[in-house]
Amino acid sequence: MDKEISQAVIRRMPRYYRYLGELLDDGVERISSNELSHRMKVTASQIRQDLNNFGGFGQQGYGYNVKFLYDEIGKILGLDQQHNIIIVGAGNLGQALANYVNFEKRGFVITGLFDVNPALKGRKVRGIEIRMLEEMADFIHSTQVDIAALTMPKEQADAVAHQLVELGVSAIWNFAHLDLELPDHVVVENVHLSDSLMQLSYNIVKKKLESI
């Protein structure tokens, strides 16, 4: 891949992957871009354009081979590799993430759970033991950690993120409600739930105004 692919395209790829996975489950072997377009409610030309960023995958008149396209998009998304994840913050949200078995099917394996609350020490979530935050450095030194999910309050998130980066973790899945300022080599993906809720309320107000 020598040209830069926009994050807008990347944001759409997991959705393709999801739909193709459902087609596979339904036993569909081949699909035209028109049919895929109809299911996904995007234009066929959008689909062709998006996939052309990665070199195509369709043959004119033959449509797409579902299994091949699914696997190729999986590779593009790095799902052919295992990613070990630790979750820092074992409250409800951290435990919810630890309980998502579907992550594991896609190669995301949760290997550690950390918290500062001594009451949680030693408890297990889906077999994963909750450890104390001060054990985190040793854990990272002794096992491979690819991603750290931050599910603790905003106040502690910045310090923990910097500690993780110093320990060599270079991918952060950030649920804390702040923008982390980290070195360039670190990849950050934010899930800002409040922002999402505000976007929803904007659209509620807009719909109301339109219907007056």
Next chain:
Amino acid sequence: MDKEISQAVIRRMPRYYRYLGELLDDGVERISSNELSHRMKVTASQIRQDLNNFGGFGQQGYGYNVKFLYDEIGKILGLDQQHNIIIVGAGNLGQALANYVNFEKRGFVITGLFDVNPALKGRKVRGIEIRMLEEMADFIHSTQVDIAALTMPKEQADAVAHQLVELGVSAIWNFAHLDLELPDHVVVENVHLSDSLMQLSYNIVKKKLESI
């Protein structure tokens, strides 16, 4: 507002709101677009363009009045109104949402929690009682419900979403890993955690390739 404002602009507004809130907390009364640009790491021209969609708010040479801008963006985002939320699915994720006190500060009040698991019946999360799903219709008929958050497994989400819409709920905050097909008057905001994780892993792979 007579012209259509792009969802890309809307997606940026909660972030402005968050930064302005922090400035307010720090006692800052006035800020130039350059200074705001520096803090938010977007160009000053982007800020001016974004805000011009809503008619501006800045005076040339005087910068922005922080409190005024904060309040105006709050109004744009519908945060000057109360939104009552029910959460359908009282597992870890539903309970995590119910525990977010910050939502309430912005006018999002969680009024009900529902689940199908009888073991959860009557338990309380931050004072909010968990009710059974079959009580939901009566609840919606007798109280104002503006938003329903769907935090149950994908398999049940579609049926529950349709039931909610029939009961008159017209805004869905969807955490289930599927795209809901609902009537046009219904507003849907998706939080697809798996998609977010795949985007992160795409960027991890990309960084690795760049550093070779």
